[in-house]
Amino acid sequence: LSSLKVDIAQMKETDTTLNASISSLKEDMAHMKQATDTTLNASLSSLKVDMAQMKQTATTLKSSLSSLKTNLAQYNQNLQNLPGKWSPGSYCIFASGSCPTGFTRHEGHMLAISTYASTSNYIKVANFGDSKIRCHGTCGRWPKWFGEIYIVTCCK
Numbered sequence: 001l002s003s004l005k006v007d008i009a010q011m012k013e014t015d016t017t018l019n020a021s022i023s024s025l026k027e028d029m030a031h032m033k034q035a036t037d038t039t040l041n042a043s044l045s046s047l048k049v050d051m052a053q054m055k056q057t058a059t060t061l062k063s064s065l066s067s068l069k070t071n072l073a074q075y076n077q078n079l080q081n082l083p084g085k086w087s088p089g090s091y092c093i094f095a096s097g098s099c100p101t102g103f104t105r106h107e108g109h110m111l112a113i114s115t116y117a118s119t120s121n122y123i124k125v126a127n128f129g130d131s132k133i134r135c136h137g138t139c140g141r142w143p144k145w146f147g148e149i150y151i152v153t154c155c156k
Contacts, residue, residue, distance in 0.1 A: 092155040096129025099154035106153050112136050113147035123147050
């Protein structure tokens with residue numbers, strides 16, 4: 001009987017130890033759950049903040065993209081007016097060398113134009129690309145026939 005009492009006492013002690021271990025494990029699990037919940041809530045809050053920032057960034061990028069599209073359309077429109085790009089329509093420009101693509105060269109002149117005098121008040125020598133105004137021969141050589149005009153254009 002005494003051996004039985006010892007066994008019962010040991011079982012009670014083991015039961016007390018097991019109950020203490022179970023209580024300790026339950027407390028540890030409760031602490032772990034609380035720590036995990038706190039970490040998950042903090043992570044969720046951080047993700048919500050990040051998502052709000054991403055939405056704001058997306059809105060800003062959409063606005064910037066819209067502005068860039070508007071600017072690009074304006075640049076494309078202005079591109080037609082850049083040097084070397086010619087507006088639609090029919091017109092002529094003074095020639096200076098070969099004509100741009102799409103233009104045809106035209107030349108004309110008036111020679112031996114009668115002027116009042118051959119001085120620089122009446123004939124001012126000038127070049128406009130391939131076009132020019134000048135004296136007919138040597139200025140003053142021919143009475144009353146003093147000037148010449150050469151006009152060279154590119155037309156489309």
